[in-house]
Amino acid sequence: MIMQSLFQYFNTRLHFISDAARRYEHLHEFFVGRSHSSKDVSKSEKPVIAVKSFRPQKQLVWLITGTSTGFGRRLVRSALQRGDCVIATVRSLDADLDDEPLPEEFEKNLRRIQLDVTEGEECLKAKVDEAAAIWGRIDVLVNNAGQGLVGLSEEGGSSLYRRTFNVNVFGLIDMTTVTLPWIRESQGCIVNVGSRSAWKTELVGVGPYSASKAAVHAFTETLATELAQFNVRVLLVAPGAFRTEGIHSRPFFQDRPIAAYDNVRETTAQRFASITGTQKGDPVRAMELVVDIVRGEGTAEHKPWPSHLILGDDAIADVKAKSSKLMATLEKWESTGRAVSFDSSPVRSRSAS
Numbered sequence: 001m002i003m004q005s006l007f008q009y010f011n012t013r014l015h016f017i018s019d020a021a022r023r024y025e026h027l028h029e030f031f032v033g034r035s036h037s038s039k040d041v042s043k044s045e046k047p048v049i050a051v052k053s054f055r056p057q058k059q060l061v062w063l064i065t066g067t068s069t070g071f072g073r074r075l076v077r078s079a080l081q082r083g084d085c086v087i088a089t090v091r092s093l094d095a096d097l098d099d100e101p102l103p104e105e106f107e108k109n110l111r112r113i114q115l116d117v118t119e120g121e122e123c124l125k126a127k128v129d130e131a132a133a134i135w136g137r138i139d140v141l142v143n144n145a146g147q148g149l150v151g152l153s154e155e156g157g158s159s160l161y162r163r164t165f166n167v168n169v170f171g172l173i174d175m176t177t178v179t180l181p182w183i184r185e186s187q188g189c190i191v192n193v194g195s196r197s198a199w200k201t202e203l204v205g206v207g208p209y210s211a212s213k214a215a216v217h218a219f220t221e222t223l224a225t226e227l228a229q230f231n232v233r234v235l236l237v238a239p240g241a242f243r244t245e246g247i248h249s250r251p252f253f254q255d256r257p258i259a260a261y262d263n264v265r266e267t268t269a270q271r272f273a274s275i276t277g278t279q280k281g282d283p284v285r286a287m288e289l290v291v292d293i294v295r296g297e298g299t300a301e302h303k304p305w306p307s308h309l310i311l312g313d314d315a316i317a318d319v320k321a322k323s324s325k326l327m328a329t330l331e332k333w334e335s336t337g338r339a340v341s342f343d344s345s346p347v348r349s350r351s352a353s
């Protein structure tokens with residue numbers, strides 16, 4: 001009898017303690033963020049209480065698109081410097097890939113593969129599956145490849161928009177869908193590089209680019225919701241102007257000139273040409289921050305997952321300006337905009353009841 005009471009007492013305490021631990025874990029997840037799961041630590045070895053930071057306890061495998069220049073090139077280096085493995089995609093393996101040769105210890109963690117994001121799902125799937133076989137998994141997909149064709153909407157027409165969307169939107173979506181089986185398996189994360197141009201749309205010449213990045217933003221936000229159930233995190237990065245080799249370095253679109261636009265075309269082309277080299281944003285610092293966030297380290301340690309990362313003073317100012325403008329318009333037009341509903345609630349039809 002005494003033994004039975006003692007057993008019941010300890011059993012109740014045990015339930016209480018494990019329940020408290022579970023609650024703590026949920027609270028911790030809510031306020032600090034979920035800890036990255038680690039393949040190295042089996043479920044049975046995992047402590048009941050979540051670790052304080054979401055620093056991954058393993059070497060991550062990154063798949064990064066568009067690494068010949070710009071953000072991509074810097075990100076490869078940043079991830080390797082943290083000890084991670086990188087599969088870096090380039091359109092041409094002959095391209096001069098890094099001015100500074102990588103230290104030898106990094107080379108063993110780096111594989112370069114040829115890939116154009118517009119190749120189509122079937123080709124990309126074969127390449128990504130082959131890439132995943134290198135280290136047996138992919139933890140982080142960075143959709144960085146992009147092109148920034150500039151031109152006037154009437155002159156460029158839908159063909160200029162299509163060319164831009166093929167790379168920036170459909171290429172990014174294809175890369176995402178073919179890599180997702182691996183990312184779901186590793187409960188990893190997807191980083192999509194958008195742009196502040198999705199907010200700063202009222203600028204002559206950026207029509208196709210801004211529209212494509214706005215599509216990337218919308219796609220990414222929906223994706224984040226769809227993937228939450230798999231513990232897959234999604235990060236939307238929206239940089240302002242950064243001093244990369246140049247997303248807008250291609251010649252201004254002038255294949256179908258319309259005389260009425262001669263002046264505006266010329267001044268816009270000159271404006272874009274003068275940007276290169278003057279951008280305030282440092283792409284190395286930006287990519288270090290992305291790695292911090294993905295790994296839950298450095299400036300991102302103990303901080304919740306941001307979901308949106310607006311990078312640069314200019315980008316932050318533009319997002320704020322756009323939000324204020326929208327809020328001001330909403331306030332002025334709110335009552336008018338609301339006064340368009342039916343006066344009474346819908347009457348259910350017989351078949352619907």
Ligand SMILES: NC(=O)c1ccc[n+]([C@@H]2O[C@H](COP(=O)([O-])OP(=O)(O)OC[C@H]3O[C@@H](n4cnc5c(N)ncnc54)[C@H](OP(=O)(O)O)[C@@H]3O)[C@@H](O)[C@H]2O)c1
Binds near residue numbers: 067092095118143146
């Ligand atoms: N720099 C900025 O100020 C800024 C601002 C906002 C957003 N972004 C975004 O940041 C990302 C990187 O841009 P960046 O500034 O680093 O420009 P970048 O130096 O021109 O780099 C773009 C990269 O994308 C690759 N790429 C282009 N088309 C491709 C395709 N069809 N398939 C595969 N790869 C392709 C390029 O490869 P190739 O060498 O073969 O052309 C290059 O490696 C882009 O998504 C861009 O929109 C940049």
